[in-house]
Amino acid sequence: MMTRLRQEVLRLYGQIIRISRTWESVNAANSETERLYIKNEARRLFSLNKHITDEDDIQKCLDEANARVELAIHYRNPYPRPVHVAPAFVPASKRKKVQSRRSEQSKPVYMHSQNK
Incomplete structure (x- = not known):
């Protein structure tokens, strides 16, 4: 399984270059x-994630990279598309924790690497 993922990562990196x-x-x-x-964004993210060994995490990174490639080609814009999540009404005592959780849950697959 890891051999297949490694080949897929290398294929994707080559495609991006x-x-x-x-x-x-x-x-x-x-x-x-x-x-x-x-080129610089690919190098940065691939080297940042080179330590990941969990197969599910590797697959998530591959899914994100594929989504970003498809969006870039489709919209002819290589930069990540901005996402705005409207704050929901939450009582003040729970606001920070709930809003940060909702914000993270609503983030599209192609934006997960933007916090890194």
């Missing part, structure tokens, strides 16, 4: 900046 080489921005003047961002 290839995308960074051929990336064309909507605004041609930004293409080089966005290429550099894609």
Whole structure:
């Protein structure tokens, strides 16, 4: 199982690096900046997560990376899409704990690495 995950991680990393080489921005003047961002972000996140050994955690990281690649290609924007979660009404005594839990639960799969 780990061999399959390792191959999938390496395949995905290679795919992202290839995308960074051929990336064309909507605004041609930004293409080089966005290429550099894609490459640096991939390097940063892959090296940050290289210590992960739990198969479920590795799969979650792969799912996030695949979602970010698909969104970037679809919207022609390599940057993570911002997410706004409206604060729910919670009594003041429980507000901080409940809001932080709801905020974390409502975060889309492609935003989990943004806290790192």
